[in-house]
Amino acid sequence: MTVYLTSFKRYYETPGKEFHSYDYSAYSVAVYQPSWYAQLTKLDLFDIRDPSGQWVRPRDFINDDWLGGSPPPRDYALLRRYHDALLGMYEKRWANQPEDRQLGFLERVADRDEVWCCWCPYDKAAQRQLEDYGSFVCHTWPIETFLKQLGVDVVRDLDRERMVRL
Numbered sequence: 001m002t003v004y005l006t007s008f009k010r011y012y013e014t015p016g017k018e019f020h021s022y023d024y025s026a027y028s029v030a031v032y033q034p035s036w037y038a039q040l041t042k043l044d045l046f047d048i049r050d051p052s053g054q055w056v057r058p059r060d061f062i063n064d065d066w067l068g069g070s071p072p073p074r075d076y077a078l079l080r081r082y083h084d085a086l087l088g089m090y091e092k093r094w095a096n097q098p099e100d101r102q103l104g105f106l107e108r109v110a111d112r113d114e115v116w117c118c119w120c121p122y123d124k125a126a127q128r129q130l131e132d133y134g135s136f137v138c139h140t141w142p143i144e145t146f147l148k149q150l151g152v153d154v155v156r157d158l159d160r161e162r163m164v165r166l
């Protein structure tokens with residue numbers, strides 16, 4: 001029914017609030033999980049590593065030509081390219097899934113509410129972005145776009161609402 005996007009921290013540490021009010025099925029959309037929490041099933045479809053194993057990160061879409069000091073201003077066109085790069089990767093992976101796996105996935109999310117977790121904004125990269133820009137960019141952003149394309153409802157937690165908006 002609805003996929004709730006949140007962090008491991010929020011999911012595990014604020015029971016009774018937001019997305020922990022009842023027994024959701026929770027998954028990880030991160031490459032690695034915090035070792036100090038119970039491990040969730042990872043959704044490989046949303047791994048941020050490209051086919052060559054490179055991590056696709058916002059920092060790779062920062063304008064290197066910027067000469068006015070550090071950090072460069074947010075370049076929304078470049079961030080949009082980050083979004084589109086990941087979205088394109090997810091779409092390709094999805095298209096390569098056998099039909100029964102696609103159907104199984106769609107039936108699962110049609111049937112129940114789920115929580116999907118990543119580290120943001122408690123990881124170092126997001127903290128640095130918050131310091132430099134007052135916002136952070138999370139790969140759950142293209143995940144949200146992808147899910148909505150499939151007709152799945154998505155709700156972001158309050159942290160993800162603070163993320164950069166385009």
Ligand SMILES: [Zn+2]
Nearest residue numbers: 118120138139
């Ligand atoms: Zn994230």
